[in-house]
Amino acid sequence: MSNSELIATDPGWIILVKGLLVFATCVVLTLLAIWAERRIVARMQERPGPNRVGPLGLLQSLSDGVKLALKEDLIPAAADKIIFILAPIISATTCFMAFAVIPVTGQVSLFGHQTVMQMTDIPVGVLYVLAVASVGVYGIVLAGWSSGSTYPLLGGLRSSAQVISYEVAMGLSLVSVFIYSGSMSTSEIVAAQGQWWFAVVLFPSFVIYAISMVGETNRAPFDLAEAEGELVGGFHTEYSSLKFALFFLADYVNIVGVSALATTLFLGGYHAPPGLGFTENWLGGWFTAIWFFAKVAAFFFLFVWLRGTLPRMRYDQFMQFGWKVLIPVSLFWILVVATLRLLSQQGTSRTGLLIFSGIVVAIVMFVNVAFDNAKKKKKNTPRPTLSKPDFAVPELPNKGSDRV
């Protein structure tokens, strides 16, 4: 039986249990993620990180959460009160919804009922995730606007521009997955990766998705919406207590969400890595969940690694990267994938495919050379000469150049 047929036989209470499990898993994962992030970043910066509350500091985020909830809840006088309260609610509710279509295990028995750990399987599952994500941005944008102060407004504006731009790149990177799997349903995309993961077959798409998911979740090095050096706290500057906690929760659930989607689309979902397929039957099929969460954890580690390594980008560079690099590259890649798919469906011979690949490689090389030439030309254009300063300047070793 396919996933959608299995899910269709679920009685109401099983759906309820699954919903509760999604919620509980996400909240626990958030607590663990905050702890893991602080510990890993600390490790990268050669300091111990939180290690006092509970074993290995595991309960640190729990105690922080309790502390946060007991803080005074402020609403600024200049704020638009209704929207100020509504914004964190929008953020924190939509972030959970994406998990409804993510298949976490293969066929398992839940309280004696044969099912898969996926709440619903709709034929446009991946688009549904994008739709929910785009509603979630409202939380950030409205929070920025309703605070009635400058820094949050700038944060909100940045965030809306950023998420719209990177959602285009993200959507385009998904198109080649749809073309290859012939479906937009998450379970069928997982099934289509039985032999080869799409991260291997569609490597450029995978890279584009991985970059745009960092932009989409407002994480370093793309965390311009809350850049503390420029905007204090960005959109959540005016938020305190539980409302701030809701944004915090939404932030981490979103990270887990995009990681789960990446796992589903590119890393074979709940399937074991190649060669370990026999493990999928362990624990009555529940072992697949361990593979799934291991892959999600790997993505999360990538997020933390990026944050620990890269400095924040400048806003204009970030937008240029999205519009002038990611989107054209993914459009070109879609053309290549679609043509290859069509050629192989029409039974073109191996030579035909080779010729086509040769042409593609030639185009890429040509564009690369042209770019290099343009760069060189720009570098060689004479810069406007400025008068020498009249204050003392130390002798430069390279006297030929007028550039300091």
Add this chain to the structure above:
Amino acid sequence: MPESVLFWIMGPLAVVAALGMLLVKKAVHSALLLAWVMITLAFFYIAQGALFLGIVQIVVYTGAVMMLFLFILMLVGVDASDSLTETIRGLRPIAITAAIGFGGLMVSLIGRASLGRESVGLDQANAAGNVEGLAYQLFSTYVFPFEVVSALLITAAMGAMVLAHHQREVPRSTQRDLSEQRFRSGSLATAAGLPGPGVFARHNAVDVPALLPDGTAAPASISETLRTRGDMIDSSQFQLDQVNTEVKEEK
């Protein structure tokens, strides 16, 4: 049965939101209510078997179009609201008449087409799957209108870009250019950038000038805009009472 339950819950919500959109004063509230109406429409589409349309409605209209609307509206401050004065005389009665007329036309047309009749052909249309059926229609029967619409949209986007584009007379100065300019301007006073506003440890608002080491205010630390507007607070009131500027010789 579930569909009618959904209808009777979401329908009134959609109508109330639509009316609210017309009646609320703040433009952002209005835009939000419109976004909510679009989401309820998406629910109805999904309930009636148009899964793809419903999801795309949220992605495109709520996620992109309304977000751009909000983007513009947000540039208007929190407490800005629409003025209710008529700029063109007689505009209001004309608008109301046209709206009622158009609404009546729509209700009567849709009513004649669907009231008291069972809708047929949905299963047939969705036989190969909703997405596949729609794709087949779009790329076979309606491929020409589809392409025409896309050409129209691209033309519109190009037009907007051409209208908004302006040729730079001098190339934009890069970070490096600006830095070189600062160092070669002849004075090192602003080489490290202008001083930030605020009095260290006493006040950090943008409209308070910074204090120089001798206790006098530094007007260069206030943004040009605020300075010309005259929005500058005297920083002397935040000064420490006794500033000892004498340098003591350490023994």
